[in-house]
Amino acid sequence: MKPVVYVVDDDHAVRSSVVNLLTAEGFDACDFATGKGFLAAVSLDTPCCLICDIAMPESSGLDVAAALAREDMVIPIIFMTGYGSIPLTVQAMKAGAKEFLTKPVIPEQLLGAVREALALDEANYFRRRELADLRCKHASLTPRERETMGLVIGGLLIKQIAHELGVSEIMAKIHKRNLMEKMAARSLPDLVRHAERLRILKSGTR
Numbered sequence: 001m002k003p004v005v006y007v008v009d010d011d012h013a014v015r016s017s018v019v020n021l022l023t024a025e026g027f028d029a030c031d032f033a034t035g036k037g038f039l040a041a042v043s044l045d046t047p048c049c050l051i052c053d054i055a056m057p058e059s060s061g062l063d064v065a066a067a068l069a070r071e072d073m074v075i076p077i078i079f080m081t082g083y084g085s086i087p088l089t090v091q092a093m094k095a096g097a098k099e100f101l102t103k104p105v106i107p108e109q110l111l112g113a114v115r116e117a118l119a120l121d122e123a124n125y126f127r128r129r130e131l132a133d134l135r136c137k138h139a140s141l142t143p144r145e146r147e148t149m150g151l152v153i154g155g156l157l158i159k160q161i162a163h164e165l166g167v168s169e170i171m172a173k174i175h176k177r178n179l180m181e182k183m184a185a186r187s188l189p190d191l192v193r194h195a196e197r198l199r200i201l202k203s204g205t206r
Contacts, residue, residue, distance in 0.1 A: 002028050003027070003048060003049075004029070004047075005030070005049055005051060005114055005118070006029075006048060006050045006051065006052075007029055007030070007031040008031070008032045008035055008038045008052040008061070009056070010053065010058070019031050025111055035052070035058065035067070044125070044128050047124070048075055049117035050068075050077045051114070069096065075124065077097050078101065078110070079099070080103055081100070082103045083102070099116075130197075134194055134198055135198065137183050138194075142178075144165070144175055145178055148165065148175040148176055149183070149195065150202060152188070153188075153195045155202070158172050158176070
């Protein structure tokens with residue numbers, strides 16, 4: 001589980017120098033000339049961070065950050081730019097930047113930022129693994145069990161759930177028991193917390 005540092009910059013010379021610096025320091029680096037190429041290949045299977053040029057012709061660093069956010073792919077981002085300004089710095093920080101560096105980047109400054117970013121993502125990595133596990137569990141539910149889950153977290157009683165599903169109370173209990181087992185939820189609060197992490201909406205009313 002060795003961390004990966006992603007480098008995205010349309011300037012080949014800059015990209016190569018950053019990758020050479022990182023590999024010389026023992027980091028695994030993976031570089032891309034475009035944000036699109038990075039987004040198609042990025043994997044969150046290991047702790048990682050992103051070093052990204054903020055001004056690129058195809059898609060800006062801010063566009064890349066926004067695309068990651070839309071996919072719930074939260075990783076530390078170190079933005080680089082050939083020019084710095086207060087408004088741009090504010091934009092970068094709002095986009096989730098861990099650091100904002102002006103080119104030419106001071107090697108020690110970049111390496112320090114990378115070490116901090118990877119340390120930060122260690123904790124994020126385990127949260128991502130937990131979320132991926134939850135998504136697999138939810139994917140294993142049958143359509144009826146997913147429907148039951150929405151009703152259960154909505155606070156409905158077995159009798160109400162049975163009515164909503166158009167089944168007997170015994171069958172409603174079976175659906176509830178199955179989904180609790182598959183979701184590894186020991187209690188209703190557990191199931192609600194899982195649902196919140198998966199952004200599953202409640203169904204029905206109390």
